[in-house]
Structure formats: C-alpha cells, structure tokens
Amino acid sequence: MASTSSSATYGEPVLKEKVAETLRGMIRSGKIRGGQRIEQAVIAKEIKVSIAKVREAIGVIERQGYVDWVSGMGAFCKRYTVRDLRDCMEVRKPLEVLAVGLAAENATSELVRKLQLLNDQMHKYLRDEGGNSYTQEFEPELISTHISFHQAIVQASGNQYLIGILNDKHIIVDLLNLIGFSKLSSPIVKKINEKFMRDSETDNRQFEGCRSRHAALIEAIESGKTAAEGVMALHLDYDKWFDQLEEIYGDEPLY
Numbered sequence: 001m002a003s004t005s006s007s008a009t010y011g012e013p014v015l016k017e018k019v020a021e022t023l024r025g026m027i028r029s030g031k032i033r034g035g036q037r038i039e040q041a042v043i044a045k046e047i048k049v050s051i052a053k054v055r056e057a058i059g060v061i062e063r064q065g066y067v068d069w070v071s072g073m074g075a076f077c078k079r080y081t082v083r084d085l086r087d088c089m090e091v092r093k094p095l096e097v098l099a100v101g102l103a104a105e106n107a108t109s110e111l112v113r114k115l116q117l118l119n120d121q122m123h124k125y126l127r128d129e130g131g132n133s134y135t136q137e138f139e140p141e142l143i144s145t146h147i148s149f150h151q152a153i154v155q156a157s158g159n160q161y162l163i164g165i166l167n168d169k170h171i172i173v174d175l176l177n178l179i180g181f182s183k184l185s186s187p188i189v190k191k192i193n194e195k196f197m198r199d200s201e202t203d204n205r206q207f208e209g210c211r212s213r214h215a216a217l218i219e220a221i222e223s224g225k226t227a228a229e230g231v232m233a234l235h236l237d238y239d240k241w242f243d244q245l246e247e248i249y250g251d252e253p254l255y
Helices: 016-029 040-047 051-063 082-105 109-126 136-156 160-166 171-179 187-196 200-223 225-235 239-249
Strands: 067-070 074-077
Touching (some): 016 040, 016 171, 051 067, 082 136, 082 160, 082 171, 082 200, 082 239, 109 136, 109 200, 136 160, 136 200, 200 225
Antiparallel strands (some): 067 074
C-alpha cells in the first residue's frame, strides 16, 4: 500500500467533513492511488480519529465519486479516464455558461468587487513581494481561490438548482481544476509536464493567462449577458488538455 501519512490531526469530536477533506487530499496527492483499498484502520490511527469517523467520511467522498464500495472487501479509490472528464465538461460547460449569463443579468458592483479581489489574490499567489514566480508553497491557496472565483459567479446566478449542481466537490471537478495548472504537484500534471516538456516560462505564461481571462470575464459580466456567456465558453475550452491527456493515457485510468 502507498504511504498515507498526513500532517492533519484532529481531536475529538471531529467533524466528518474534516476527515473527508483529509481523505480527498490523500487521493489528490496520489498517497492513495486509483484502485487502491482504503485502509480505514491505518488512516484512523494516523490522523488520530476513530474508525467510525473514517467510515463516515468515506460515505461522504463516495457520494462525491472518490471511492466505490465493494461488498465484503471495503472501499476502493475510484479510477477515471479522459473520456470521463470530457463527458463531465460536456455537461458542466453549458451550465457554467448559463450561470454566468444569469449572473451578468443580476450583476452588482459588490459582485464585481468580489471577483476582482479574488483575481488579485490569485496574482499574489503567482508572484511574491520580490516579483518571483509561483512556487508550490501556495498551491492549495491558488486552487482554492480559483474555485472560489467560479463559485462566486455561480452563486450570483441566483438559481438554486445551478448552485447545487455546480458548487459540488465531485472528484472530476478536482481533476478539471488540476489539469489546467501545470506546476501543481498532482501526479497527473507531472505526467503532462514530462510528456510535453512544459518549462517554467510556459507555466508563468499559463498562470498569467488565467488571470487575464478572469479579468476579461469580469469585464464581460459588466457588459452584459451575451458578452459574459461568450467569454466563459472560451475560458472553459479544455479540448487542448483532453487531447494531451489522451496522448499520455489513451483509454487507461488517469491515476
């Protein structure tokens, strides 16, 4: 079994979601690999919680697509292919386009300021005070801020069904966020870098490009529904990444 060590320790009582997030982190980082059995007793000991708490958390991440229960054998880390990611984006992209159109119709100065703040925060994680480029030190904050930017738009749509669908924590959403950031420590991203020899300069242009696209999206939201929908559709064009992943993985699982 791959190492599942974690720096996260919690005292009792432990919120189920905290343990679930620890498990999600182990899966994202590759500490728990696709197809691997989730060793509940080992994890419970390492993060200092009861096995019952780990089992409850597994129930949470099962609903989010991270694991499958196999009768009589336990829970196993679920595996996904590039086809799964394409299928997800075929559904998610038009829904996010719909969400940004509604957000543009409901746009307020408060929403614009919030989006600008989040985009500025992303820039801070890309450059330190000395102007040096991004390092993995701020990787979690960068990803979290990127997700928060899109969640703020979805929330501003005012449509509770869209909010419920798009503001989830399904593993495929994690994967879609990871593949767009080439410096991240995910094993999937490392394989993309090795295959296509992406260097630090490419990384920096990519990060700055994401910030520029977010700025364009904010401007489009201020301009109105049609402009916002068009910019979001371009922003969520992942075909390039899917094509690269297919060159590496074919029909094999991503992890």
